[in-house]
Amino acid sequence: MIMxxxxxxxxxxxxxxxxxxxxxxxxxxxxxxxxKMVRRAYDNVPLFHSRLEERNITxxxxxxxxxxxKLPFTVKADLRDTYPSGLFAxxxxxxxxxxxxxxxxxxxxxxxxxxxxxxxxxxxxGRALAAAGVTKNDITQISYGYGLFTGGLGIHGGFExxxxxxxxxxxxxxxxxxxxxKDFGVTCIACTPSYFLHIxxxxxxxxxxxxxxxxxxxxxxxEPWTEAMRNQIESSTGIKAxxxxxxxxxxxxxxxxxxxxxxxxxxxxDFFYPEIINPAxxxxxxxxxxxxxxxxxxxxxxxxxxxxRTRDITSIKTGSCSCGRTIRRISKISRRSDDMFIIRxxxxxxxxxxxxILSVExxxxxxxxxxxxDHGMDNIEVDIEINDALFKxxxxxxxxxxxxxxHAIERILNIRVFVKMCAPNxxxxxxxxxxxxxxxxxxx
Ligand code: DLL
Numbered sequence: 001m002i003m004x005x006x007x008x009x010x011x012x013x014x015x016x017x018x019x020x021x022x023x024x025x026x027x028x029x030x031x032x033x034x035x036k037m038v039r040r041a042y043d044n045v046p047l048f049h050s051r052l053e054e055r056n057i058t059x060x061x062x063x064x065x066x067x068x069x070k071l072p073f074t075v076k077a078d079l080r081d082t083y084p085s086g087l088f089a090x091x092x093x094x095x096x097x098x099x100x101x102x103x104x105x106x107x108x109x110x111x112x113x114x115x116x117x118x119x120x121x122x123x124x125x126g127r128a129l130a131a132a133g134v135t136k137n138d139i140t141q142i143s144y145g146y147g148l149f150t151g152g153l154g155i156h157g158g159f160e161x162x163x164x165x166x167x168x169x170x171x172x173x174x175x176x177x178x179x180x181x182k183d184f185g186v187t188c189i190a191c192t193p194s195y196f197l198h199i200x201x202x203x204x205x206x207x208x209x210x211x212x213x214x215x216x217x218x219x220x221x222x223e224p225w226t227e228a229m230r231n232q233i234e235s236s237t238g239i240k241a242x243x244x245x246x247x248x249x250x251x252x253x254x255x256x257x258x259x260x261x262x263x264x265x266x267x268x269x270d271f272f273y274p275e276i277i278n279p280a281x282x283x284x285x286x287x288x289x290x291x292x293x294x295x296x297x298x299x300x301x302x303x304x305x306x307x308x309r310t311r312d313i314t315s316i317k318t319g320s321c322s323c324g325r326t327i328r329r330i331s332k333i334s335r336r337s338d339d340m341f342i343i344r345x346x347x348x349x350x351x352x353x354x355x356x357i358l359s360v361e362x363x364x365x366x367x368x369x370x371x372x373x374d375h376g377m378d379n380i381e382v383d384i385e386i387n388d389a390l391f392k393x394x395x396x397x398x399x400x401x402x403x404x405x406x407h408a409i410e411r412i413l414n415i416r417v418f419v420k421m422c423a424p425n426x427x428x429x430x431x432x433x434x435x436x437x438x439x440x441x442x443x444x
Contacts, residue, residue: 018268019127019266019327021327022326030298037306038062044089045087045089047087048304071296074249074306074309079110085110095302097112097113098112099248113303122160125244127268128219131259131260137187138162139188144170145171150252150253151252154251155219156168159190171191172431178199181215185214190244194225194430195431196218198431200237217239218237218240218242219242219244220242221243224339225334227332228354228365229354232358244257245330250308251272251300256268256272259325261321270298288317290313290331295308313333313337339436353413353417367383368437370382373442380415380417381418383420403419
């Protein structure tokens with residue numbers, strides 16, 4: 001059988017042209033950009049200069065893309081330790097925007113952009129949106145937070161580049177979000193998947209069914225979410241849910257995005273070079289193997305970042321995508337090594353629990369994981385909120401669902417967990433990234 005090579009679609013948005021670049025041309029471009037970027041970082045950022053010197057290398061040692069593994073990794077602590085501007089490679093007069101991510105402790109992480117950086121960022125987000133099928137005819141509500149977080153303003157730049165109508169709603173005031181969606185005929189929404197669940201639920205309470213609104217697309221990201229959650233969102237609203245990935249340290253949203261095939265996320269690798277490493281040894285793994293995603297900016301002026309260890313667990317997909325894009329894809333990121341917790345010797349990720357919950361019918365994925373310690377023994381309780389319909393169910397019916405979910409979790413994790421059904425509206429709703437785990441172990 002002759003395999004037909006997928007080709008770029010005839011009606012492609014011109015912004016997507018680079019997504020279909022012949023691979024040989026892409027690798028040549030990546031190498032020349034990498035060489036230039038390493039030189040810029042070496043000449044302008046003392047930390048990168050000393051790190052290369054420690055390894056006895058100079059930018060001239062980067063002769064092929066494989067030479068990237070000679071370069072040192074950068075980690076979150078490097079950004080924190082050089083707060084606020086130690087990693088800037090441009091003078092302040094050339095920096096036109098700053099963002100920051102708060103993290104959980106201590107000083108925030110500051111990221112900087114020149115005018116050219118903002119241009120590239122908006123192109124990356126524009127390409128992500130085009131891959132998800134956004135067009136200039138879309139009316140878009142951006143419900144990611146605007147401000148220091150890169151989500152709102154970052155995504156905004158991409159929608160403007162596509163030429164869509166933008167409603168910069170930011171997060172919060174959920175009833176008003178629903179009103180705007182209805183009154184402006186919003187066709188596309190961009191927010192975290194957990195916030196969209198809250199929007200769906202609020203709409204229901206207002207007597208509005210998403211199926212009756214013109215909304216057709218969602219651009220969801222900024223937190224790990226599962227395929228099961230995507231299916232749940234799509235079936236309960238009738239929209240298509242696309243996955244957008246990114247992180248402040250590299251640029252913000254727009255590092256990658258799912259396409260019409262909805263089978264992994266294309267990385268805009270002419271801007272952001274991806275590698276997968278074994279997190280324990282740092283060794284680079286071949287495509288197809290799961291490990292930690294490491295990203296290198298290829299075009300950033302204000303804050304070039306070399307081999308950033310993202311802590312996000314994924315793999316680079318092998319084989320070509322049916323959409324015809326040549327740029328590589330990563331698998332959906334449903335885990336972050338930082339999110340892992342250990343219960344009775346078992347490594348647990350919140351999304352494994354999400355998958356189990358969603359495998360049991362008629363349960364809304366509004367959940368929280370509570371960890372406690374009793375006489376030195378760790379316990380895990382999964383609190384799941386039942387919807388109004390189920391709340392009216394008999395006690396026996398609710399108990400039955402608890403057992404089913406508990407068994408589904410046990411099948412995945414091999415540990416018994418206590419599942420508790422909670423009253424409607426008892427679990428705090430997220431307006432941004434959901435807080436899935438409440439760890440009370442140091443307190444109890
Ligand atoms: O969350 C940037 C962003 C905004 C991405 C809006 C997408 C949409 P940070 O706050 O720096 O930046 O958080 C980055 O969030 O390392 C992942 O762990 C997680 N993350 C982001 N997108 C996804 C996604 C923004 N689609 C961290 N799937 C990353 C899973 C994601 N995790």
